Amino acid sequence: MGVNNNLKNMYLYTRFERFWHWLQTVLIIILLITGFETNGLYTSWGFENAVAVHNFVGISWLIAFAFFVFWIFTTGEWRQYVPTTKKMLLVVRYYLHGIFRGEPHPVPKRKDAKHNPLQRLTYLSLAAILLPVQMVTGFLYWGYNSWNAWGLSGFSLKAVAMVHLAGAFAILSFVIVHIYMITTGRTLFAHTRAMITGWEEVEDVASVEDWEVKTKAA
Amino acid sequence: MKRLSFKDCFHCSLAFGLLFFASSESFADQAEQAPGRTMARQATKTTQIWITTDHSKHEILQQAFTSGPEVTKACLACHSEAAAQFHKTIHWTWLDPNVDPQERIGKAGLSVNNFCISIHGNEPRCTSCHAGYGWADKSFDFADPTKVDCLVCHEQTGTYQKFPAGAGNPVPEPTVFKGNGKEYFPPDWNKVAQSVGRPTRKNCGVCHFLGGGGDAVKHGDLDTSLMKPDKQLDVHMGVDGQNFDCVRCHSTTLHNIAGRTYSTPAAMERKSLVEDDLVSKITCESCHTSRPHKPGEKPNDHTDKVACQSCHIPEFARVNPTKLWWDWSQAGKKKDGKPYAVKGPLGKPVYDSKKGDFLWAKSVKPEYFWYNGSINAITAKDMINPGQTVQINWPVGNQADQNSRIAPFKVHRGKQPYDKINKTLLIARLFGKKGSGAYWGDWDWKTAFTSGMEKAGLNFSGEFDWVETSYVFPITHMVAPKAKSLTCTECHSKTNSRLANLTGFYMPGRDGSKVITFAGWATVFGSLAGVLVHALGRIFTNGRNGRKEK
Numbered sequence: 016m017g018v019n020n021n022l023k024n025m026y027l028y029t030r031f032e033r034f035w036h037w038l039q040t041v042l043i044i045i046l047l048i049t050g051f052e053t054n055g056l057y058t059s060w061g062f063e064n065a066v067a068v069h070n071f072v073g074i075s076w077l078i079a080f081a082f083f084v085f086w087i088f089t090t091g092e093w094r095q096y097v098p099t100t101k102k103m104l105l106v107v108r109y110y111l112h113g114i115f116r117g118e119p120h121p122v123p124k125r126k127d128a129k130h131n132p133l134q135r136l137t138y139l140s141l142a143a144i145l146l147p148v149q150m151v152t153g154f155l156y157w158g159y160n161s162w163n164a165w166g167l168s169g170f171s172l173k174a175v176a177m178v179h180l181a182g183a184f185a186i187l188s189f190v191i192v193h194i195y196m197i198t199t200g201r202t203l204f205a206h207t208r209a210m211i212t213g214w215e216e217v218e219d220v221a222s223v224e225d226w227e228v229k230t231k232a233a
Numbered sequence: 234m235k236r237l238s239f240k241d242c243f244h245c246s247l248a249f250g251l252l253f254f255a256s257s258e259s260f261a262d263q264a265e266q267a268p269g270r271t272m273a274r275q276a277t278k279t280t281q282i283w284i285t286t287d288h289s290k291h292e293i294l295q296q297a298f299t300s301g302p303e304v305t306k307a308c309l310a311c312h313s314e315a316a317a318q319f320h321k322t323i324h325w326t327w328l329d330p331n332v333d334p335q336e337r338i339g340k341a342g343l344s345v346n347n348f349c350i351s352i353h354g355n356e357p358r359c360t361s362c363h364a365g366y367g368w369a370d371k372s373f374d375f376a377d378p379t380k381v382d383c384l385v386c387h388e389q390t391g392t393y394q395k396f397p398a399g400a401g402n403p404v405p406e407p408t409v410f411k412g413n414g415k416e417y418f419p420p421d422w423n424k425v426a427q428s429v430g431r432p433t434r435k436n437c438g439v440c441h442f443l444g445g446g447g448d449a450v451k452h453g454d455l456d457t458s459l460m461k462p463d464k465q466l467d468v469h470m471g472v473d474g475q476n477f478d479c480v481r482c483h484s485t486t487l488h489n490i491a492g493r494t495y496s497t498p499a500a501m502e503r504k505s506l507v508e509d510d511l512v513s514k515i516t517c518e519s520c521h522t523s524r525p526h527k528p529g530e531k532p533n534d535h536t537d538k539v540a541c542q543s544c545h546i547p548e549f550a551r552v553n554p555t556k557l558w559w560d561w562s563q564a565g566k567k568k569d570g571k572p573y574a575v576k577g578p579l580g581k582p583v584y585d586s587k588k589g590d591f592l593w594a595k596s597v598k599p600e601y602f603w604y605n606g607s608i609n610a611i612t613a614k615d616m617i618n619p620g621q622t623v624q625i626n627w628p629v630g631n632q633a634d635q636n637s638r639i640a641p642f643k644v645h646r647g648k649q650p651y652d653k654i655n656k657t658l659l660i661a662r663l664f665g666k667k668g669s670g671a672y673w674g675d676w677d678w679k680t681a682f683t684s685g686m687e688k689a690g691l692n693f694s695g696e697f698d699w700v701e702t703s704y705v706f707p708i709t710h711m712v713a714p715k716a717k718s719l720t721c722t723e724c725h726s727k728t729n730s731r732l733a734n735l736t737g738f739y740m741p742g743r744d745g746s747k748v749i750t751f752a753g754w755a756t757v758f759g760s761l762a763g764v765l766v767h768a769l770g771r772i773f774t775n776g777r778n779g780r781k782e783k
Contacts (some may be wrong), residue, residue: 035332055745062722063531063720063722066450067531102714159534172738172739173739177749184752185756188757191757191760191761
């Protein structure tokens with residue numbers, strides 16, 4: 016079962032998406048490294064450099080994120096992130112069981128359905144909750160000296176810093192799992208290749224169901 | 234492959250452009266000077282201060298003088314208001330000018346320290362640093378204008394000397410001071426009187442650099458190394474730099490010299506010359522403004538909570554060692570029946586029979602406290618708790634106070650006598666001949682306390698013991714060149730932070746949460762373990778990448 020020769024090269028990720036993905040990769044790695052040093056979890060680049068780079072990269076990300084938000088809404092790509100419970104259990108079962116038995120993925124990728132239900136949930140949480148929380152707390156932390164002017168004098172810097180730190184740990188966890196999960200494609204580097212070139216070999220087009228396909232905007 | 238669309242291109246370039254534009258502020262203006270430095274340089278460009286008289290041409294100063302008061306009388310003939318002005322200043326009264334004299338706050342009152350404790354009974358020695366003539370005991374007439382010593386602050390020959398135990402008088406004939414074995418000479422009155430001018434570092438330094446009975450004993454940031462310092466020791470006073478005299482910053486009006494007096498801050502407002510051209514130049518902000526660093530530099534964000542001195546004076550007493558510990562309880566030991574002294578590794582006494590044990594140190598890191606410019610103190614009237622270290626004085630301020638900054642201090646600690654029954658600090662009569670009741674004459678503490686307390690007008694129960702005390706000095710001189718100012722991690726660090734003692738606020742790099750850090754690492758390593766187990770599962774069950782293929 017699951018053997019499928021009906022492979023098709025499919026253009027999944029547009030140039031902007033790929034650019035955005037790798038830009039975020041770089042930004043997140045730099046932010047994790049410098050952020051942990053700012054918190055004092057380790058010493059390497061020097062606190063002053065760490066803070067300067069972290070601030071620069073953080074503010075840059077904040078600005079860049081506005082473009083991502085613009086892109087995701089103008090292209091309608093946001094629909095790829097709408098959460099669903101359909102086939103969720105199948106996907107969970109696949110990663111806990113089927114993958115060890117060589118079964119095919121229950122929700123293959125399609126241009127209009129890039130994410131399986133588990134991915135939808137993960138990426139939605141990331142893009143709509145975790146990253147915004149990091150951006151808001153990071154921005155507040157960065158603007159600490161202006162809190163009085165912003166009418167936020169009652170805020171606690173410690174609370175802001177600790178939420179930001181907790182978020183950083185969550186992102187680091189995500190990165191670890193994400194890096195592992197991308198090795199579970201058809202080949203070890205199939206997903207990586209797709210995110211670099213945009214093209215991925217996808218099997219069995221027919222198995223995509225209607226509900227998975229992004230419906231066109233009216 | 235898909236062709237590069239105009240839309241993609243546009244997005245990418247716009248994003249990139251904005252990224253680098255947005256954060257470039259901190260990297261711009263690298264070549265320019267910090268505005269605080271530029272403005273201060275501008276404000277102090279002219280070092281020439283002009284005068285319109287030559288005192289050597291005044292006949293009144295050419296008469297034959299035989300004493301200080303005669304010279305003062307001559308000065309007052311022209312400077313008619315000078316003595317009246319001076320009489321109101323702390324340099325004359327040795328009392329806090331902003332407190333009712335009845336409260337007796339000040340050296341001349343009941344304020345004490347943990348050096349020689351108090352002047353009561355010790356006047357002739359202590360008042361050698363009074364800008365007056367003849368304060369030998371309580372009977373001194375503080376209303377006599379001729380008793381003002383104009384010369385000690387204004388003469389410029391450098392030859393004028395008050396005798397160390399002369400109650401503020403120079404000697405009438407050459408005399409050796411037993412305390413240091415040096416010979417003191419009567420002044421050439423005409424020469425010194427005709428030399429007068431604005432006070433220089435030496436005029437101020439003969440008392441303020443030698444406070445506590447010797448060089449560098451008291452302050453830690455004021456000692457004879459500042460007579461002719463280089464820029465490395467003090468960027469403002471360095472002879473190879475700005476070469477400021479003390480009064481360049483200690484702005485003076487009507488003989489009132491700017492500076493803190495007890496609980497009154499040196500400045501009540503934070504104003505720069507830009508806002509008020511007649512502002513006293515006593516604060517850093519007077520010339521450097523409150524945002525002295527280059528735009529976008531983080532230190533500008535610190536000026537609301539951290540005093541300039543905290544970062545710019547990394548260590549004090551960088552040339553001469555200063556005293557950090559004085560234990561009076563060890564005084565009185567004799568060798569062959571005679572008092573003795575022992576010199577320590579820094580060339581300073583570590584023991585003196587007259588005074589007890591000392592500790593000295595060079596290049597000392599300050600201690601840091603919240604400080605709004607005011608220092609409160611107890612007096613010899615106040616009850617103490619001998620069960621703990623008695624803070625004789627302490628900086629006033631806290632984190633919530635808008636006027637408070639984290640500021641550097643020298644803390645002088647020691648052991649000194651207290652009354653076991655009355656629970657007050659004791660004043661000892663130290664200086665005096667055998668039979669006078671003074672400790673350095675009769676070597677008996679009880680009679681020394683009886684005499685000292687009686688002269689101060691206070692009670693002594695007759696029972697005494699020793700208690701540990703601390704005394705603070707704000708550190709503000711010896712500002713180092715900018716390259717020597719503190720790096721972030723001197724404070725923003727989990728280990729050895731200079732601000733480890735200041736709690737109640739979150740400081741990046743120093744503070745954190747054990748719970749979040751633990752939970753965070755648990756999540757991270759949990760994820761790592763999870764994917765490793767999963768990966769092993771894939772390897773052992775399938776051998777391939779999860780998909781069976783032909």
